[in-house]
Amino acid sequence: AQKITQTQPGMFVQEKEAVTLDCTYDTSDQSYGLFWYKQPSSGEMIFLIYQGSYDEQNATEGRYSLNFQKARKSANLVISASQLGDSAMYFCAMREPLYNQGGKLIFGQGTELSVKP
């Protein structure tokens, strides 16, 4: 069965520094997609970045990059130059295998990031 593990329940980072949020996944499928979402206290789940299992290059979106190590089954999120507004819960998620034609996401337990001024 597919599984997502986020081992850091909470993290602190100084404003303007970079931070890495860990995510490991377990799947026996070759084709899958990995997502990172940000959830502020308001509840909205904000899409940050996506990595497909066949993508050879790490995904980047502005200050967000995904450190994808397929052999280790890890998909860590790197936030560069942290800002106070980055304080939120961060979720790593994996989509069901594409051959299942499913859009179902499996989520990790999340990491609460606090940015200190």
Add this chain to the structure above:
Amino acid sequence: KAGVTQTPRYLIKTRGQQVTLSCSPISGHRSVSWYQQTPGQGLQFLFEYFSETQRNKGNFPGRFSGRQFSNSRSEMNVSTLELGDSALYLCASSLEPGLKYDTIYFGEGSWLTVV
């Protein structure tokens, strides 16, 4: 471009009542999924709809149901509410299930409190 819209944002219901939540996906998106988020269980998949058909269903009792309309808007219904149904209900939309580079976007969620 409007995002995923969920209504209502907040609601309080009494045990035994039923509730209907609504979700309008991003224009052009035809796949809608629903998730329940609680502190204890985290984010759990409820169901997914595409072209008015339920394609996938999570492990929830039959009190949880949903549907999708021809304009891709979706509703979910919970009957005979229990205290444990108190949660944030999130709706997600995508172009269609199974696309390789299809990004899944979420709405702001509906906060349900059962008293």
